Amino acid sequence: MNTNGIPPVIAVLGLGPMGAAIARASAAAGHQVVAWNRTRRTAPELGLPGDVAVADTPVEAVAAAGIVIVCVRDHAASGALLAEIAPAAGDRVVLNVSSGTPEDTVASARDAAGRGIRYVTGAVMVPTPLVGTADCAVLYAGASEDRGALAPVMAALGGTSDVLGDDHAVPAALDLAMLDLYFVGIYTHLHATALAGTFGIDPGRFLPYARSAVATVGESLADLTDAVVRRRYDSGQARLDMCLAFLDRIVQTSRDAGIDPAAAALVRDASARAMARWPGGTDWDVVAEDLLGAPRT
Ligand SMILES: NC(=O)c1ccc[n+]([C@@H]2O[C@H](COP(=O)([O-])OP(=O)(O)OC[C@H]3O[C@@H](n4cnc5c(N)ncnc54)[C@H](OP(=O)(O)O)[C@@H]3O)[C@@H](O)[C@H]2O)c1
Structure with a gap:
């Protein structure tokens, strides 16, 4: 909530399956959501409720919001987006949940700091259907006052919010370590199934x-x-x-x-x-x- 008790407007930049899920969960939690996607589509085409505003530019979305969430393919894409929105970001906290290596996430945080952006690294650890449910799990790292400003986002995404300190490498490192276990594990299951077959x-x-x-x-x-x-x-x-x-x-x-x-x-x-x-x-x-x-x- 803002000091006046009104939930902050949330901008979601990037409306692939994950960005759209985040936008839906934010709207379902009572936030006004303003969304932007590189390829322009309407809210219904993006699977979003009709009251989600779709902005023409990322800067327009940022200007309308109190908190910004960036959710695009990778850190090459999010880096270009951060450069574009930096002049409009002001005091807003930008949460970047785009996946990357620990090296990527540290470099992006350094770049954002250089541009004067209040910036938090996030990693969504669950598939899209779990976003906004009690089974959601998201990792966060950044300066404590910036992480604190994301309380409304953490509540909207639901489940577990793991706040991991100010090392921007940690969410990506944990994400990759878990995926290492996951992919090698499920490949082994496929192998074992074939062998038994x-x-x-x-x-x-x-x-x-x-x-x-x-x-x-x-x-x-x-x-x-x-x-x-x-x-x-x-x-x-x-x-x-x-x-x-x-x-x-x-x-x-x-x-x-x-x-x-x-x-x-x-x-x-x-x-x-x-x-x-x-x-x-x-x-x-x-x-x-x-x-x-x-x-x-
Ligand atoms: N889906 C999942 O289950 C899941 C789970 C955990 C984490 N994540 C992470 O969440 C992030 C988003 O994933 P996703 O599932 O939504 O789909 P995705 O295919 O990884 O990303 C698609 C989104 O990225 C945008 N994009 C790609 N290149 C761009 C660029 N150069 N500039 C601006 N926008 C660009 C796309 O815009 P266009 O529509 O214009 O192409 C679209 O909005 C990824 O980093 C992914 O690893 C996803």
Whole structure:
């Protein structure tokens, strides 16, 4: 709310699936929304309620708003947009939720600061249908007074707002780390489904076993994290030599079935490298050492 109790007008620049979802959630939360998209379309064509105003230019949208949200393809696109709106931004906080690498998001924040823009980096961690629901999750980083000004946006987007301090790299780093886990995980599921399929096991029959494996992964993460933090691999739960034998069988069976074994082979090779350095009775988790860099002293 403004000091006069009126919800601030929110400008949304970029009305792809995510920008449109943000605009819809903002309107549903009672904000007046003024939207802009590079390719001009009407509010109904963009899937927006009819009372969302569509501006002709980004500057016009910014001028009409108290808070600005930028949601375009990448940081090349958002950088050009920030340069265009900077003279009109004034005291408004600009939240950029366009995806990028941590390097991109830090460079964009530096550029925005150079242009005198109050700027917050955001990362939307959920697909569009969850925006504006209790299951939404958005990460934020920026100066505390600028993050504070985004309280109405956080309320409108719903769910969890993770406020992560002033390092603009952090939302993108967490976003990429989660997507790393997600994509490699679901690719592995596809691989495993195909492998089972070569033995006449249809995907639906494999599914409960896949769910069980994923649950086991989830349950093991806390211990794995503890091992990695302590850099100790001595629980005796899953020996390196035993796991390497399993991985060899997965790779061999995939090859025999004519299915690319690359993902499993990568893990097998990491395990074989670990076997060359540590005793076979070390926990398999020791493969982390290749990824972690020099141990802290
Ligand atoms: N969709 C999701 O589930 C999801 C989830 C999390 C994060 N995100 C992130 O949210 C951002 C937006 O994603 P999206 O799903 O809406 O679709 P998108 O395809 O990534 O982006 C489309 C939007 O970017 C605009 N755009 C592209 N290049 C532009 C440029 N040079 N100048 C101005 N506008 C430009 C497009 O305008 P035109 O219509 O004119 O092409 C359109 O509004 C992305 O960074 C994406 O990674 C999306």
